[in-house]
Amino acid sequence: MRCPYCGQRLPDRAGKCPSCGHVLTPADWEAGEKLETKEEIREPERPADGGFQREQRAQDPSDGRFARTQASHSAAGQAVPRMGMKWYWFVSRISLLLSAVNNIVVGTQYVMGQALGTQSADYYGKYPAMNVLDRIYGIVMILVGMYAFVVRTRLIRRKASGPSSLIRLYVISLVSSGIYIAVAMLATGTNLLTWDLILSVGISLLMILINRIYFDKRKQYFQN
């Protein structure tokens, strides 16, 4: 059969699609088997190039969700990009998990006054305001980490709110660390604006933009 959501070839009656993450129901198996049958008949037409392929699936109202999500692109049978979902898989399964755990672990260290490990006591003795700021920022980091888990679940469940909440998470994360660095510069009177920092802000902004474009193109996969 084929996955009725992303077209990935799967073993019959697969419980879940490893490519797009959809949990598959018996209705999906039925739709997936129909797709597979059509695919076999039309297989010789398929170009060797995997990046783009001609839309091969004829419109069929009984095809259920696949017809609703995919057939709209194939009105004239023109070439349509086949949407890869590897980045989605990486973001939802790995990247968000790591950043959620990292935020909660590091946030807890900040809340406990251990931002600089064994040097923390000296540091906070020198800059008492940082003691307060780090504890507040620690709480923010823990909340951001918890939100990352929420976003991850939304993406895995293909919630319509998934992609927008991912962007929101990245923006909140960037803005809160920006505020932290600005206040820390005032509190310590030191210049923390290194090229490393400027570069990492640039990378964050680029990531936000790339993710927006990527998920905007895949809106049809997030309809739960």
Ligand SMILES: [Zn+2]
């Ligand atoms: Zn799939």
